[in-house]
Amino acid sequence: GAGVSQSPSNKVTEKGKDVELRCDPISGHTALYWYRQRLGQGLEFLIYFQGNSAPDKSGLPSDRFSAERTGESVSTLTIQRTQQEDSAVYLCASRLGGSSYNEQFFGPGTRLTVL
Amino acid sequence: GNSVTQMEGPVTLSEEAFLTINCTYTATGYPSLFWYVQYPGEGLQLLLKATKADDKGSNKGFEATYRKETTSFHLEKGSVQVSDSAVYFCALSDGNDYKLSFGAGTTVTVRA
Numbered sequence: 496g497a498g499v500s501q502s503p504s505n506k507v508t509e510k511g512k513d514v515e516l517r518c519d520p521i522s523g524h525t526a527l528y529w530y531r532q533r534l535g536q537g538l539e540f541l542i543y544f545q546g547n548s549a550p551d552k553s554g555l556p557s558d559r560f561s562a563e564r565t566g567e568s569v570s571t572l573t574i575q576r577t578q579q580e581d582s583a584v585y586l587c588a589s590r591l592g593g594s595s596y597n598e599q600f601f602g603p604g605t606r607l608t609v610l
Numbered sequence: 611g612n613s614v615t616q617m618e619g620p621v622t623l624s625e626e627a628f629l630t631i632n633c634t635y636t637a638t639g640y641p642s643l644f645w646y647v648q649y650p651g652e653g654l655q656l657l658l659k660a661t662k663a664d665d666k667g668s669n670k671g672f673e674a675t676y677r678k679e680t681t682s683f684h685l686e687k688g689s690v691q692v693s694d695s696a697v698y699f700c701a702l703s704d705g706n707d708y709k710l711s712f713g714a715g716t717t718v719t720v721r722a
Contacts, residue, residue, distance in 0.1 A: 590708065
């Protein structure tokens with residue numbers, strides 16, 4: 496009965512380094528989303544996975560960002576050659592899938608700071 | 611494209627005061643509308659939702675009515691408590707992928 500979990504909770508890195516963020520969705524949820532929340536702003540959609548379909552990558556801000564998902568389980572978001580503007584809270588959400596009435600359940604987020 | 615505009619904060623109220631947070635949206639189709647809340651130190655959670663025009667979502671004393679004619683989904687609560695202190699986000703979902711477009715968030719602080 497665990498909710499969506501994310502790791503690490505905090506990540507501090509130097510400019511130019513690569514980082515990998517992990518999301519464990521709720522078991523059985525076929526849909527998974529990544530969002531980014533910059534300080535003082537709303538959440539921006541990054542990428543969406545639904546089952547075995549090709550992911551919707553339309554929100555990824557640059558080719559330095561990529562994400563993978565293994566089946567209907569864990570997802571990792573990778574940011575290569577990090578820049579200071581990548582500093583944000585990265586949120587993952589999962590949804591049961593199917594009906595549009597199913598809500599998205601959010602994880603606690605990973606706070607990324609790029610020095 | 612889709613967008614959500616909500617009232618800027620921060621908002622500071624006394625207990626038992628009336629709270630309203632304005633939210634308007636732009637969407638290409640017929641979106642579902644949501645209010646999410648983020649309490650201090652906690653993750654984002656759904657507060658209420660409405661899926662079609664004139665629907666009213668309600669939860670924990672909060673209400674919001676889906677107004678298609680004014681493209682609005684204002685959040686209201688008649689008597690706030692200290693425990694309502696949080697950041698509130700208005701959001702919409704439009705399309706089969708159900709990805710959410712969020713407003714910038716409104717920080718609400720309720721003082722005893």
